[in-house]
Amino acid sequence: MNTPAPIPLGLRKSFGFGDRLGLATPGHLAAAKPYDFAGIFAQQSIREMARTNRTPEEVMKAATDALAAADYDKPWGADADHLKTRDDVFATARAGFCFFTIDPSEYVNNAADTMAPADLESEASKQEKEGLYGGESLEGLYLARAFETEKAAYNFDRESLLRAAVKYGRAVHYCEQMAGHIAEANQGRNYEIEVSVDETDSPTHPLEHVFFANELRRRGVTVVSLAPRFIGEFEKGIDYKGDHKAFEDSLAEHVAIATAFGPYKISVHSGSDKFSIYPVIGRVCGDLLHVKTAGTSYLEALRVLARVDGPAFREIVDYSGGRFAEDRKSYHISVTESDIPGLLKAADADLERVFLDENHGRQVLHVTFGSVLTKGKAANGRPFKDVLMEALEKNAGLHSEVLEKHLGRHLAELTKG
Secondary structure, three states, rough: OOOOOOOOOOOOOEEOOOOOOOOOOOHHHHHOOOOEEEEEEEEEEHHHHHHHHHHHHHHHHHHHHHHOOOOOOOOOOOEEEEOOHHHHHHHHOOOOOOOEEOOOOHHHHHHHHHHHHHHHHHHHHHHHEEEEEOOOOOOHOOOOEEEOOOOOOOOOOOOHHHHHHHHHHHHHHHHHHHHHHHHOOOOOOOOOEEEEEEOOOOOOOOOHHHHHHHHHHHHOOOOOOEOOOOEEEOOOOOOOOHHHHHHHHHHHHHHHHHHHHHOOOEEOOOOOHHHHHHHHHHHHHOOOOEEEEOOOHHHHHHHHHHHOHHHHHHHHHHHHHHHHHHHHOOOOOOOOOHHHHHHOOOOOOHHHHHHOOOOHHHHHHHHHHHHHHHEEEEOOOOOOHHHHHHHHHOOOHHHHHHHHHHHHHHHHHHHHO
């Protein structure tokens, strides 16, 4: 049986299985089998590829080979995640990716929420003069107009409009440019686009979502999914932190906006291990849902190593503790440098629990993956990546088992709602 190439999945409910090592797809397939989520089995960001010294072709081949070995014949997707440049787009398109996630975070003005009115006026005027709105005025486009969804009618006053425009105006203009690059790189091929604004400092308020969605639509940029920055905390590798009822109410508004302006799916980034809110996400989003996971599968690979080669796992834990201060800089997480000495004192018998089942330990291992996989070496000089890959290859059954259990729990909770 020939495994089909990845294709755009459209508005099918979907789940992204990030694989930083290229050996996780069998476990991902086992986890996905009982559920009605379409699987994205090749998913890696340009940032992760750089941190793991992998190419887009290697990511695609690992997934395709595993699916072929399993005689997989269902539609599946391939996500080139967090793209920021034209070169990134063309490199991933050449490798066969068909789902392109634009990351405009560098163009989001996080200060807009607290800027003085005069500064807002100045920046918005500058945007208009630069032609960001095609010669139109923000006032003409948005004031005295209601944007209706099944949940509410959204009306901008001048201040709310200026804050939305200053926060997201340059980001949406950048998305238009990136969408042009994606179209150019995929001439004659079907593809789909996601936009992600989740890696920003402040939440995407519903009115700001309306602005962003309307601007995408005005510019002819069709998206299959959009990842807002939700209220509460979506830290890497651990459960949600925040008011669950407030999150549910806000999510319902985002889904209504996505329905009215698309429809497109709501994408949940940093989606790993948010077990307490998965039932809400599944119920509120319905089929308009995409969830992305990545680091959690790497942690399950380390769980295999912890069980079959405790001394090697201890070496990686110690190395990660030493790398933490540098590697944590690009992440918003709870664990701090002051926590590291206490964590490293854990007894050998407790290492799996402390570093793979408890929040602070999980986050230490999560943020140091790039250093472990590209720089770290065991005491005997052997690269940690080689040690880990050998353990996974020799214990493929255990690797698949822990992935099936852990990712299967994600999918099970998402279907409870």
